[in-house]
Amino acid sequence: MPLTPAITLTATLDDLTGAAAGSTANPAKLRICLCGFGPVLPRIAGTAMLAKVGPFDIFSTGSAISTPIWGNDVITPSGTYYSIEILDGEDNVVQCGAFEFLLLNGATQDLSSATQIVQPLPPQIFTLTTQLLTGTLPGTVFTIPTPLLGTSLVALFYRGVFYGAANYTVNAQTVTMNFACTENPVAIYVQGLA
Numbered sequence: 609m610p611l612t613p614a615i616t617l618t619a620t621l622d623d624l625t626g627a628a629a630g631s632t633a634n635p636a637k638l639r640i641c642l643c644g645f646g647p648v649l650p651r652i653a654g655t656a657m658l659a660k661v662g663p664f665d666i667f668s669t670g671s672a673i674s675t676p677i678w679g680n681d682v683i684t685p686s687g688t689y690y691s692i693e694i695l696d697g698e699d700n701v702v703q704c705g706a707f708e709f710l711l712l713n714g715a716t717q718d719l720s721s722a723t724q725i726v727q728p729l730p731p732q733i734f735t736l737t738t739q740l741l742t743g744t745l746p747g748t749v750f751t752i753p754t755p756l757l758g759t760s761l762v763a764l765f766y767r768g769v770f771y772g773a774a775n776y777t778v779n780a781q782t783v784t785m786n787f788a789c790t791e792n793p794v795a796i797y798v799q800g801l802a
Contacts, residue, residue, distance in 0.1 A: 619719035628670035634697035
């Protein structure tokens with residue numbers, strides 16, 4: 609294994625007009641932190657334990673910056689990546705992303721051409737809501753007053769009795785019963801994810 613970090617990460621920090629984002633009096637920062645190693649201590653096998661994995665800041669005073677880093681393909685455990693944040697002179701995070709830097713992609717890697725790792729979205733959490741549908745006989749078609757998401761109707765109750773999906777169909781905000789409603793007025797409660 610290498611005895612020193614074999615990748616040089618380079619970056620130039622500009623604003624939208626192309627002017628340098630930092631100056632000597634008010635430097636911008638590139639903040640780097642190794643992530644993804646979980647409860648396992650990160651190390652370079654046969655070389656060193658990585659005792660300081662960040663975050664650490666590299667200051668930009670208006671010119672290109674560079675820093676040596678370990679390639680993610682020589683770090684144990686596998687699956688590590690770098691979280692990189694760009695901070696303005698007031699320490700506001702203006703950009704951030706996750707990157708994987710591999711030795712097989714070259715010894716010098718420019719942040720402006722590096723591909724970000726896109727993490728999968730976390731599962732969405734929905735709230736279960738109950739709504740009252742009302743209508744008059746002989747109608748068996750009802751409109752949900754507030755739309756439920758897609759086909760997310762999960763329960764339908766008529767006269768306090770639960771009716772499964774075989775007893776109704778849903779099309780957008782319209783619920784059609786496949787059974788005769790005998791009350792007047794008809795009261796049907798639906799529960800769905802909203």
